Amino acid sequence: SSTMSLSEAEVQSARGAWEKIFVDAEDNGTTVLVRMFTEHPDTKSYFTHFKGMDSAEEMKQSDQVRGHGKKVFSAINNMVQHLDNSEAFLGIVTPLGKKHATQLKIDPKNFRIICDIILQLMEEKFGEDCKASFEKVTNEICTHLNNIYKEEGW
Numbered sequence: 001s002s003t004m005s006l007s008e009a010e011v012q013s014a015r016g017a018w019e020k021i022f023v024d025a026e027d028n029g030t031t032v033l034v035r036m037f038t039e040h041p042d043t044k045s046y047f048t049h050f051k052g053m054d055s056a057e058e059m060k061q062s063d064q065v066r067g068h069g070k071k072v073f074s075a076i077n078n079m080v081q082h083l084d085n086s087e088a089f090l091g092i093v094t095p096l097g098k099k100h101a102t103q104l105k106i107d108p109k110n111f112r113i114i115c116d117i118i119l120q121l122m123e124e125k126f127g128e129d130c131k132a133s134f135e136k137v138t139n140e141i142c143t144h145l146n147n148i149y150k151e152e153g154w
Contacts, residue, residue: 004086006136011083013133018080020126021118022073029069032117034059040113046106072114079141093141097148108149111142 006014021028034056037044044050049064059065075096082088100106115138123131 004083004089004140006083006140008084010133010136014083014137015080017122017126017130017134018077018137020130021122022077022080025073025077026066026070028121029071029073030060030066031069032114032121033065033069033072035117035121036110036113037065039117040110043110043113046104046110076118076141080137083137083140090144093144094148097145098152100145101149101152101154108146108154111145115142 004011037050037053037059038056044053047064047068050059050062053059053062053065075092078092079089082092100111101108119131119135119138122134
């Protein structure tokens with residue numbers, strides 16, 4: 001009953017890879033966001049609190065950045081727990097996509113940026129295999145989010 005293109009073995013290894021980085025959800029989530037804001041400064045414009053922050057150090061200390069980093073990681077964690085149940089997975093991804101498309105009006109390319117930075121961090125910390133086993137999951141997430149955006153008229 002799955003719309004997912006992941007085999008059971010792929011789901012298991014993706015979960016194993018994700019667990020390693022999710023252990024430090026707040027720190028790793030913060031690192032991912034700070035990298036995104038630093039390497040893609042236009043992404044800061046969506047976050048009124050972060051707009052004035054220029055130094056990575058300042059962003060790292062910010063409760064708002066840390067809070068959102070943790071939120072992003074928790075949302076992905078939720079999806080990872082439901083990779084083998086497409087109905088539950090879509091139940092998480094759909095409202096999230098709709099909110100970002102309609103209320104927050106976030107350009108969907110930013111999801112790919114965040115996913116790529118997560119993969120980069122996984123590779124740095126845990127090696128190529130870790131990154132490789134999570135890559136399909138990020139593609140899955142981005143594909144579903146893009147579909148929701150299309151339905152919302154983007």
